[in-house]
Amino acid sequence: MRGASAARHPVAYEGGVTGTPRGELMQIGQVAERTGLSLRTIRFYEENGLVIPTARSEGGFRLYSENEVARLEVIKRMKPLGFSLEEMQELLTLLADLNAATGDREQLVDRLRMFHEAATARVTALKKELAVAEGFATTLAERLDASR
Amino acid sequence: MRGASAARHPVAYEGGVTGTPRGELMQIGQVAERTGLSLRTIRFYEENGLVIPTARSEGGFRLYSENEVARLEVIKRMKPLGFSLEEMQELLTLLADLNAATGDREQLVDRLRMFHEAATARVTALKKELAVAEGFATTLAERLDASR
DNA sequence: AAACTCGTCCCTCACGTCAGGGTTGGTTGC
DNA sequence: GCAACCAACCCTGACGTGAGGGACGAGTTT
Numbered sequence: 001m002r003g004a005s006a007a008r009h010p011v012a013y014e015g016g017v018t019g020t021p022r023g024e025l026m027q028i029g030q031v032a033e034r035t036g037l038s039l040r041t042i043r044f045y046e047e048n049g050l051v052i053p054t055a056r057s058e059g060g061f062r063l064y065s066e067n068e069v070a071r072l073e074v075i076k077r078m079k080p081l082g083f084s085l086e087e088m089q090e091l092l093t094l095l096a097d098l099n100a101a102t103g104d105r106e107q108l109v110d111r112l113r114m115f116h117e118a119a120t121a122r123v124t125a126l127k128k129e130l131a132v133a134e135g136f137a138t139t140l141a142e143r144l145d146a147s148r
Numbered sequence: 149m150r151g152a153s154a155a156r157h158p159v160a161y162e163g164g165v166t167g168t169p170r171g172e173l174m175q176i177g178q179v180a181e182r183t184g185l186s187l188r189t190i191r192f193y194e195e196n197g198l199v200i201p202t203a204r205s206e207g208g209f210r211l212y213s214e215n216e217v218a219r220l221e222v223i224k225r226m227k228p229l230g231f232s233l234e235e236m237q238e239l240l241t242l243l244a245d246l247n248a249a250t251g252d253r254e255q256l257v258d259r260l261r262m263f264h265e266a267a268t269a270r271v272t273a274l275k276k277e278l279a280v281a282e283g284f285a286t287t288l289a290e291r292l293d294a295s296r
Numbered sequence: 297a298a299a300c301t302c303g304t305c306c307c308t309c310a311c312g313t314c315a316g317g318g319t320t321g322g323t324t325g326c
Numbered sequence: 327g328c329a330a331c332c333a334a335c336c337c338t339g340a341c342g343t344g345a346g347g348g349a350c351g352a353g354t355t356t
Contacts, residue, residue, distance in 0.1 A: 029335065039336085044311060059319040061336055077284045080277035085310075098295055109295055116292055119285040126278045129228035133274055136225045137267040144264055147246055147257055175355090177300065187301080192346060207354040209301055232344075 025055060025063035035072045042072070048085045050075060050092070081122045091115050173203060173211035183220045190220070196233045198223060198240070229270045239263050 032039050045051045046062075051071050053062040071092065078088050094115070098108050180187050193199045194210075199219050201210035219240065226236050242263070246256050 027336075038311080040311065040313085043337095048310095057319075057336095059336080060338095061319070077280055077287075080281040081284060095291065098291065105295060109292070112288065112292055112295070116285065116288040119281070119288055123278070123281050123285050126274070126281055130271070130274045130278055132225055133228040133267070133271050136229060137264065137271050139225075140260065140264040140267055143243065143246065144257070144260055147253060147260070175301075186347080188347060189345085191303090196345095205301095205354080207301085208303090209354070 025065055027057075028053075028062045028064070031064045031069055031072070034069055035076065037072060037076070045072070045075065045085070048089070050085060050089050080126070081119050083118070087115075173213055175205075176201075176210045176212070179212045179217060179220070182217055183224065185220060185224070193220070193223070193233070196237070198233060198237050228274070229267050231266070235263075 028039055028042055031037075032042060035042075042051065043062075046053070051068050053068065054065045055063040057063055074092065075088055078091065083091065090111075094108060094111055098105065098112065176187050176190055179185075180190060183190075190199065191210075194201070199216050201216065202213045203211040205211055222240065223236055226239070231239065238259075242256060242259055246253065246260065
């Protein structure tokens with residue numbers, strides 16, 4: 001059995017002591033476990049250029065570093081905003097570019113502003129949805145009460 | 149041109165004075181206008197047994213009564229709860245059956261309770277999503293601030 | 297004639313699911 | 327000391343799903 005088997009079950013996967021001694025690469029299953037995403041989803045994200053493994057094993061296994069995991073976590077945070085995968089990719093590279101502090105920040109910041117606007121718009125939409133959902137839930141509750 | 153043209157735009161569709169003189173049937177376009185759903189969506193709902201026109205014209209046009217419009221409004225209220233069309237249909241008939249006060253209410257009420265539970269669960273999920281969305285939005289705002 | 301509607305068909309998005317085969321790495325048998 | 331084996335893991339590819347969107351050519355209403 002492989003070392004993975006030890007981490008497969010509830011044996012702690014803590015910082016570098018047992019599991020993956022910092023700097024080591026993990027394969028897709030471990031990434032899925034840590035991010036809560038499905039293997040299929042992670043592969044799908046790759047198909048769409050969102051998260052590309054840093055390496056492949058001899059036999060073709062995807063190998064990821066902490067970097068990719070972080071990227072996936074960001075994506076998870078973006079999801080409720082309802083952006084498409086394409087938009088998420090754009091935003092991710094946009095943020096990276098901004099961090100890289102390359103020349104013409106103007107355009108970048110402009111696009112960032114647009115994303116921010118879209119985000120707040122979506123937030124208000126979500127609030128509205130939530131209100132409707134709550135309303136319907138209480139309607140159901142009343143019906144329940146009525147027919148008791 | 150149909151009388152609809154007047155109502156097509158923000159002319160109020162108020163109680164039976166101008167528009168559709170109570171008791172009259174309307175065709176799909178008018179229903180779409182009133183509910184804010186697309187024609188395609190309404191037809192799609194029919195395909196799935198959710199809302200069936202009370203009648204058809206000689207030539208096959210769908211004709212709806214206020215009843216159907218009400219049903220569509222209920223569906224609209226359900227949507228944020230994330231139920232599938234099948235579940236929505238079930239819930240709709242369930243509510244109708246309950247109103248009809250037929251025999252074995254026990255089972256019906258039980259199912260209703262399940263729906264209510266699902267609804268509240270979904271509400272908490274929505275709240276969580278909203279929180280994440282808000283969090284990300286402020287993250288974006290901070291980035292914007294930082295690169296100003 | 298203009299506006300409206302019909303049914304049919306293919307498209308989208310973000311995955312789920314299934315099939316069939318390959319890889320990894322530890323343990324056995326020789 | 328090394329081939330065989332095994333379980334767990336992973337691969338690609340293809341098709342399915344849910345909830346519609348869009349386009350089309352033809353028919354209907356007004």
